[in-house]
Amino acid sequence: xxxxxxxxxxxxxxxxxxxxGNMAQARAWRAxxxxxxxxxxxxxxxxxxxxxxxxxxxxPALQADARAAVEALACETxxxxxxxxxxxxxxxxxxxxxxxxxxxxxxxxxxxxVDLPNYGVFDEKRVFAAGEMPGPVTxxxxxxxxxxxxxxxxxxxxxxxxxxxxxxxxxxxxSPFERTKFDRRMDLAVARVVESGLPFxxxxxxxxxxxxxxxxxxxxxxxxxxxALQMPTFVEGMELSHWTRGPSxxxxxxxxxAVNEEGLAAVYQAMMLGLRDYVNKNRFPGVVxxxxxxxxxxxxxxxAVDALGAERVRxxxxxxxxxxxxxxxxxAECARLLGVPYEVIAIEETVKAFGAALAPAFAGxxxxxxxxxxxxxxxxxxxxxxxxxxxxxxxxxxxxxEMSVGYATLYGDMCGGYNVLKDVYKMEVFAxxxxxxxxxxxxxxxxxxxxxxxxxxxxxxxxELRENxxxxxxxxxxxxxxxMLESLVENEMSFExxxxxxxxxxxxxxxxxLLYVAEYKRRQAPPGVKIGSRNFGRDRRYPITNGYRDAT
Numbered sequence: 001x002x003x004x005x006x007x008x009x010x011x012x013x014x015x016x017x018x019x020x021g022n023m024a025q026a027r028a029w030r031a032x033x034x035x036x037x038x039x040x041x042x043x044x045x046x047x048x049x050x051x052x053x054x055x056x057x058x059x060p061a062l063q064a065d066a067r068a069a070v071e072a073l074a075c076e077t078x079x080x081x082x083x084x085x086x087x088x089x090x091x092x093x094x095x096x097x098x099x100x101x102x103x104x105x106x107x108x109x110x111x112x113x114v115d116l117p118n119y120g121v122f123d124e125k126r127v128f129a130a131g132e133m134p135g136p137v138t139x140x141x142x143x144x145x146x147x148x149x150x151x152x153x154x155x156x157x158x159x160x161x162x163x164x165x166x167x168x169x170x171x172x173x174x175s176p177f178e179r180t181k182f183d184r185r186m187d188l189a190v191a192r193v194v195e196s197g198l199p200f201x202x203x204x205x206x207x208x209x210x211x212x213x214x215x216x217x218x219x220x221x222x223x224x225x226x227x228a229l230q231m232p233t234f235v236e237g238m239e240l241s242h243w244t245r246g247p248s249x250x251x252x253x254x255x256x257x258a259v260n261e262e263g264l265a266a267v268y269q270a271m272m273l274g275l276r277d278y279v280n281k282n283r284f285p286g287v288v289x290x291x292x293x294x295x296x297x298x299x300x301x302x303x304a305v306d307a308l309g310a311e312r313v314r315x316x317x318x319x320x321x322x323x324x325x326x327x328x329x330x331x332a333e334c335a336r337l338l339g340v341p342y343e344v345i346a347i348e349e350t351v352k353a354f355g356a357a358l359a360p361a362f363a364g365x366x367x368x369x370x371x372x373x374x375x376x377x378x379x380x381x382x383x384x385x386x387x388x389x390x391x392x393x394x395x396x397x398x399x400x401x402e403m404s405v406g407y408a409t410l411y412g413d414m415c416g417g418y419n420v421l422k423d424v425y426k427m428e429v430f431a432x433x434x435x436x437x438x439x440x441x442x443x444x445x446x447x448x449x450x451x452x453x454x455x456x457x458x459x460x461x462x463x464e465l466r467e468n469x470x471x472x473x474x475x476x477x478x479x480x481x482x483x484m485l486e487s488l489v490e491n492e493m494s495f496e497x498x499x500x501x502x503x504x505x506x507x508x509x510x511x512x513x514l515l516y517v518a519e520y521k522r523r524q525a526p527p528g529v530k531i532g533s534r535n536f537g538r539d540r541r542y543p544i545t546n547g548y549r550d551a552t
């Protein structure tokens with residue numbers, strides 16, 4: 001039995017399915033922890049295979065390879081620090097979300113996740129069996145409770161661990177970013193500390209995985225609820241926590257306390273990390289996007305430059321006869337401020353060619369949104385051709401307000417591989433753009449100072465698909481629209497409750513209908529960074545064929 005213990009908290013960036021790469025990371029972090037005198041190195045939930053593995057984890061070959069990889073790492077622990085690492089684990093014909101304690105050259109103990117989340121972006125009950133209530137594992141004579149992520153969101157598992165003799169609670173996590181999520185985690189941790197009387201170690205991964213972003217922010221709370229250590233959000237790294245056994249139990253010595261981003265700064269970091277990991281992990285050389293002179297494409301370009309560097313972002317202005325000189329000037333100035341490769345490819349002749357080809361079929365019909373959409377689709381063809389020829393992924397630029405009401409063109413401005421604004425409403429696009437013009441994000445690769453002309457933020461939004469077009473010709477003003485959409489999407493409010501917020505009943509009825517009928521478009525939209533509590537796709541799964549209307 002020891003009276004001193006050093007625990008290394010590792011918030012690293014695993015890649016789903018990359019067992020060799022993930023285990024190489026584990027070895028590198030363990031070597032660094034050993035240099036610092038660590039007794040235990042704690043990795044995050046399912047670190048061996050990356051989180052969340054979704055149905056990939058059902059492959060028997062992956063299960064066997066993950067076990068072999070963990071057992072091979074265990075053989076290296078005859079000397080040096082022990083390892084606590086997340087892995088899928090098959091036992092008795094059942095597949096578990098597990099944490100394995102590796103020490104003394106072997107797998108010393110395995111603990112299974114009890115509370116499998118099955119809401120929002122999570123559906124672990126589809127792939128894993130739930131574990132029995134666990135007891136602690138023992139390391140150097142110290143009894144350590146290892147609840148896994150969701151296991152601490154209710155009191156039962158920690159209560160069981162406390163009753164069975166745990167002295168320190170160590171929680172490996174795969175907890176995705178949402179606005180205000182960090183505060184919710186801390187509140188839950190404090191609740192578990194109060195209930196159990198035990199110190200609490202929280203370790204979370206830092207990565208982007210498709211739509212999800214994991215923001216790290218690992219921390220340690222002592223039994224008196226004081227914050228002993230706080231790691232930064234959105235930054236990979238390791239911190240050593242130094243523990244001493246006293247008369248009242250284990251106490252962590254004061255350590256580093258990072259001051260983390262909040263509000264718009266945190267949202268911007270999430271967009272950067274989500275895009276960077278999506279592009280890099282899928283081995284794209286960079287991105288290409290249409291730079292229209294509007295605010296959505298300007299903000300998307302800024303995030304891309306901050307995430308990837310200007311040399312990996314290619315911007316293309318594709319004017320039609322409706323594109324105004326103001327838009328041409330704003331797009332060129334935006335590209336100059338960002339320092340990105342920029343070119344102009346006019347679409348007018350392409351649109352005329354489509355018009356000529358379709359003239360016999362359209363004979364006797366007046367022009368309408370069909371011709372407007374051809375312009376958008378011509379732009380999509382050009383961007384996809386550049387992507388095919390040179391390899392960069394097409395970055396789409398639509399925001400959540402537009403995607404909610406179908407104000408987007410299938411196979412036009414919706415075509416592409418990823419969308420950083422997918423879960424960001426229009427009013428927040430304005431706020432983020434102002435924020436970025438006044439701030440440089442931590443770790444951003446883009447320039448200091450302004451990254452878009454102020455006119456891009458100030459002028460009325462327009463798709464410029466016809467003369468003198470403005471978004472508010474066919475949509476309510478964005479402050480009202482966003483309030484209605486947040487009420488309907490995030491809060492699932494009734495028609496009457498939305499009207500009670502001061503909105504015109506006829507407008508609410510129309511917006512609700514547009515929200516429902518645009519579902520088929522959203523099903524075909526590219527993935528994008530999850531920012532809020534209910535993103536389209538993983539969180540909010542509505543049927544396309546849907547006859548229900550709350551508004552009658």
